[in-house]
Amino acid sequence: MHRTKVKVVQDALDANNTIARANRDDFDCHAVTVLNLMSAPGAGKTSLLELALAGRGDVRIGVLEGDVQGSYDSDRLAALHVPVVQLNTDAGFGGECHLDANMVRSAMPALPLDDIDLLVIENVGNLVCPAEFRVGEDVRAMVCSITEGEDKPLKYPLMFRACELVLINKLDLLPYLDFDLDKLLYNLDAVNPSARRILLSARTGEGVDEWRQWLCELAARRARAAVV
Amino acid sequence: MHRTKVKVVQDALDANNTIARANRDDFDCHAVTVLNLMSAPGAGKTSLLELALAGRGDVRIGVLEGDVQGSYDSDRLAALHVPVVQLNTDAGFGGECHLDANMVRSAMPALPLDDIDLLVIENVGNLVCPAEFRVGEDVRAMVCSITEGEDKPLKYPLMFRACELVLINKLDLLPYLDFDLDKLLYNLDAVNPSARRILLSARTGEGVDEWRQWLCELAARRARAAVV
Numbered sequence: 001m002h003r004t005k006v007k008v009v010q011d012a013l014d015a016n017n018t019i020a021r022a023n024r025d026d027f028d029c030h031a032v033t034v035l036n037l038m039s040a041p042g043a044g045k046t047s048l049l050e051l052a053l054a055g056r057g058d059v060r061i062g063v064l065e066g067d068v069q070g071s072y073d074s075d076r077l078a079a080l081h082v083p084v085v086q087l088n089t090d091a092g093f094g095g096e097c098h099l100d101a102n103m104v105r106s107a108m109p110a111l112p113l114d115d116i117d118l119l120v121i122e123n124v125g126n127l128v129c130p131a132e133f134r135v136g137e138d139v140r141a142m143v144c145s146i147t148e149g150e151d152k153p154l155k156y157p158l159m160f161r162a163c164e165l166v167l168i169n170k171l172d173l174l175p176y177l178d179f180d181l182d183k184l185l186y187n188l189d190a191v192n193p194s195a196r197r198i199l200l201s202a203r204t205g206e207g208v209d210e211w212r213q214w215l216c217e218l219a220a221r222r223a224r225a226a227v228v
Numbered sequence: 229m230h231r232t233k234v235k236v237v238q239d240a241l242d243a244n245n246t247i248a249r250a251n252r253d254d255f256d257c258h259a260v261t262v263l264n265l266m267s268a269p270g271a272g273k274t275s276l277l278e279l280a281l282a283g284r285g286d287v288r289i290g291v292l293e294g295d296v297q298g299s300y301d302s303d304r305l306a307a308l309h310v311p312v313v314q315l316n317t318d319a320g321f322g323g324e325c326h327l328d329a330n331m332v333r334s335a336m337p338a339l340p341l342d343d344i345d346l347l348v349i350e351n352v353g354n355l356v357c358p359a360e361f362r363v364g365e366d367v368r369a370m371v372c373s374i375t376e377g378e379d380k381p382l383k384y385p386l387m388f389r390a391c392e393l394v395l396i397n398k399l400d401l402l403p404y405l406d407f408d409l410d411k412l413l414y415n416l417d418a419v420n421p422s423a424r425r426i427l428l429s430a431r432t433g434e435g436v437d438e439w440r441q442w443l444c445e446l447a448a449r450r451a452r453a454a455v456v
Binding site: 040069070072095096097127128129145148151152154156157158172173176177178203 | 386398406
């Protein structure tokens with residue numbers, strides 16, 4: 001019984017990976033680099049994207065916005081005159097808690113792949129399943145708000161392990177929390193010592209330049225490779 | 229294809245509901261009231277439970293602690309000398325993002341049902357799937373931290389709709405956030421106008437008495453009915 005369940009789950013993940021590779025091939029054809037951006041609900045993905053996009057200069061970035069329902073974040077980002085495509089996961093029952101490769105594939109015809117160098121996929125706010133489903137991305141990053149506590153890397157290790165960049169947000173609240181930043185970094189080291197980390201605050205702007213620079217360099221990664 | 233998927237999902241939810249009813253029957257037999265406590269990661273479920281349990285007097289409360297992995301929260305609660313049973317969801321692949329009725333059923337033999345009047349099930353930190361899976365509970369409640377933003381009831385309506393109590397936590401941070409409390413309450417009214425709400429802060433203790441009283445009254449609910 002248990003073995004059967006694991007087999008079904010494995011088949012589902014294999015099917016997802018097959019579609020993710022097809023997505024990746026399509027992104028490659030258009031020389032688009034893809035970032036899968038994840039976090040718990042309310043950690044600040046959209047706010048940090050707004051700040052990075054506002055100062056993007058001539059870097060061509062598009063956004064695929066994943067939500068259970070609604071288009072609140074899409075509306076915020078579209079105001080910055082970037083191409084934004086909304087993907088809602090509530091077609092099933094209560095709503096899927098993550099994006100999978102097939103959902104991203106269904107959005108492909110709406111994505112302006114010839115006009116962008118970087119696609120940011122803003123995943124559904126959730127620290128578990130989004131890390132389990134590849135969608136065809138090159139890079140995975142996450143936002144971790146210090147209001148969530150120091151223990152999150154230990155409680156959700158797959159997510160923290162999956163990401164090459166961890167944005168540690170809401171740093172302006174440090175004086176008002178019983179929170180030990182060294183302990184969070186220690187816990188992050190325990191599950192993913194090689195992850196790059198940027199300490200920042202969407203509210204004060206601290207650290208946002210570094211995040212914006214990281215994002216713009218990511219956009220140039222494939223374009224540079226194509227020139228070489 | 230789409231229809232098949234919906235059918236499979238429906239079957240899975242039907243099977244879950246059947247097991248949830250069996251759990252409920254067992255809880256009924258022992259006159260135990262059951263609370264399913266949910267929230268996003270880091271909203272403060274465990275801290276608020278600690279505070280309520282510390283002042284519980286002679287109210288007999290047990291905890292079933294759901295986590296993807298680890299026993300960090302169980303260890304905190306066990307220090308308060310309440311019976312705590314740990315349930316980890318990582319037996320499958322990366323870890324299930326919610327508790328379901330079968331997982332709770334598997335923990336049943338370890339629960340001291342004759343020695344408690346209230347069982348608090350602390351679900352996995354997630355605003356999507358925990359609301360979709362009944363586990364045999366009488367009541368569902370959630371913690372919503374004001375650091376998560378005012379839009380959460382609109383983005384995760386199923387969760388906010390499922391709960392008869394919404395604990396609005398981290399109120400001590402209000403002066404330091406760009407956060408409109410009236411807007412959160414307005415959005416909550418839009419999806420669940422009848423939900424009771426308690427404004428509180430685990431850090432300052434504000435509102436904790438009201439939450440503790442609500443919990444202790446819940447514990448007495450079935451005991452009282454048995455006497456009548």
